[in-house]
Amino acid sequence: MQQLMWFRTDLRVHDNTALAAAMAQGPTVAVFLLSPAQWQAHDDAPCKIDFWLRNLSHLSTELGKLNVPLLVRTAEHWDQAAGVISELCQQFDIGQVHLNQEYGVNESLRDNQVGQALDALDIGLRRHLDQLFFQPGSVLTKTGTYFQVYSQFRKVCYQRLHDNIPGLIAKPAAQAALAIEADPVPLQVEPFATPSKQLQQLWPAGEDEAMRRLARFVDEPIADYQAERDIPSSPGTSQLSAYLAAGVISPRQCLHAALAFNRGEFDSGNAGATTWINELLWREFYKHILVGYPRVSKHRAFRVETDLLKWRKAPAELEAWQQGRTGIPIIDAAIRQLLSTGWMHNRLRMVVAMFLTKNLLIDWREGERFFMRHLIDGDLAANNGGWQWSASTGTDAAPYFRIFNPVSQSQRFDPDGRFIRQWLPELDGLGKKEIHDPSALGGLFGMADYPSPIVDLKSSRERAINAFRDLTEEPRHVFHE
Incomplete structure (x- = not known):
């Protein structure tokens, strides 16, 4: 047959x-x-x-x-x-x-x-x-519902993995030749434009490349992953997200490589390896959320009451954010990295998302859509989960009053401004203190080719907190699937 x-x-x-x-x-x-x-x-x-x-x-x-x-x-x-x-x-x-x-x-x-x-x-x-270690519906709370808190989900996953690690499936042997010709694979599909050669060269295709990246990562960088993963100028991440999203490499292959490095340990041993395994489980968690709470696939907030939040209509500010012209260097550098490479550092995805949804109080769906339109590793579950986490509308989300200050984040994770200088060469002349917030120089900062901040960070933070605080604790309507 x-x-x-x-x-x-x-x-x-x-x-x-x-x-x-x-x-x-x-x-x-x-x-x-x-x-x-x-x-x-x-x-x-x-x-x-x-x-x-x-x-x-x-x-x-x-x-x-x-x-x-x-x-x-x-x-x-x-x-x-x-x-x-x-x-x-x-x-x-x-x-x-x-x-x-x-x-x-x-x-x-x-x-x-x-x-x-x-x-x-x-x-x-x-x-x-x-795509997953566990069938959705098989990792449930004691009351038989899908988990809404990652740490609880992870604990059950660890227990299951300790009992039974999903095995790797061997590459099949060649079959007898069939009298059917393969079709040519198109180089381009309209209306999708072909990206630049420079971007393509950043992401070579094929399983061999995916396995090379995995081998390189577990050979050394994984040991320091817990510390290095938050430094955008450091090559401390696996650079495998695009290959995982397209299925060029499997999560099982990644898990087995991490376990081999960590001598079979999940939640002990090398901190970098366990942190990376946790990231694989975050990916798993968000896909289970898609199945258990399908409204998140329908442009709905996981926390239903936040659908009533009064997001601002600010097209000029949204456009400035999309172009990397906000006047906040770490935000602009991250956006320009995305536009140039099809990828953004994970720490910066959170910072950029919080800036849009909290400081600008613009609907998270605008950011979710913009990311998907530019990410080479765009994945519905991970992208939606990340945006809703940052916007405080999602499962296990950041509390609405916990708002990253992008300048503080920049000072902490890009202390010398290396990442900013790479993507904002117009600021290269600034010192490592001033480069995080050029507007603090006042009149001394007279660069015509870099804008002033489009928003005051302190007052916009207070505006966001007040907007979330105005929401009632009890949803005013019930969403039916």
């Missing part, structure tokens, strides 16, 4: 649950669906789509070594996926379709529609757990 492997955000041949299962069942054909209209609706970044396509090309080559032809089809919107997959199954006499589960309302609806269409054709659909 011929099998169909439907690739999505799992662009690898190693440790791929669905691919291994399909090839164990019989001769396998693979498919990837181009869905540009859906990607636009999800605000996927052009650099992210380009990264997918470049990795898809590498995947096609690796699948060719296994004699698995990769077919490329188009389903502009996901509501067309059921028809495209059904037609493909009939064309190639497919008996069973394999896929790795994805999460989010639209993803679940798409896969359910495909399942129903295949049922009508008496074709099986097998869904596999691959």
Whole structure:
């Protein structure tokens, strides 16, 4: 019985649950669906789509070594996926379709529609757990609900992992050649522009590159990860987020590498390794939240009462933030890093998000959308979770009165201004004290090519606290799924 492997955000041949299962069942054909209209609706970044396509090309080559032809089809919107997959199954006499589960309302609806269409054709659909360590719904509170607090979720995950570490799945052996030609992988999909060569070179495609980055990270930087991860000018992070988001590497591969470095320990041993494992579990936590609380996939706040918060309509300030022209150097440097590289340092994502949602009191959804439109590692669960945490609207969120001061954050985590100088060369002439807050120089700061701050940090902080304090503790309406 011929099998169909439907690739999505799992662009690898190693440790791929669905691919291994399909090839164990019989001769396998693979498919990837181009869905540009859906990607636009999800605000996927052009650099992210380009990264997918470049990795898809590498995947096609690796699948060719296994004699698995990769077919490329188009389903502009996901509501067309059921028809495209059904037609493909009939064309190639497919008996069973394999896929790795994805999460989010639209993803679940798409896969359910495909399942129903295949049922009508008496074709099986097998869904596999691959993106996560644990099936959503299997890590619950004692009352049978999804966790809302990360530390409690992590504790249960640790207990489960101590009992049973998810194993790595071997790369399948090559199958007998099929009389089916692979399709060419497009270099570009309209209307997504191809990013600069410089950006592409920052993010080489392929599993070999992902594994090289993982090996480099666990060889040395992971030991100091707890301290170095907050320094934006330091190469202290794994630089694997884009590869994890596209499924070029799996969380299981990352976990096994960290455990090998840390002699099998999860919550003891090297502090850097345990901190990085915790980051993998944060990623897991936010995907479970998508399933347990689907409203966050629908542009709704996790804390329902905060949907009533009176966000400001300030288009000029929003535009200044989006362009890295706020007059707050650490904010502007972080935004320019994002616009240039498709990536922003994680500490700065929190600082930038708090500045927008607290100091400017602009709706977190504006920031969430802007990030997704520029991030090469854009992921619904992680991006939404991070923005709602910073905006104090989400699960386990920062208390509304805890507002990062961006100048203090800059002084603490970029003390010499190295990161600021890299991205704001117009400030290079300032000393390491003045560079964090040039406006403190008053009239002595006369640089025409760098703006004055668009907001007063102290008064805007008080404005945000008052706006959140005005919300009643009890929701004034109930949101029904």
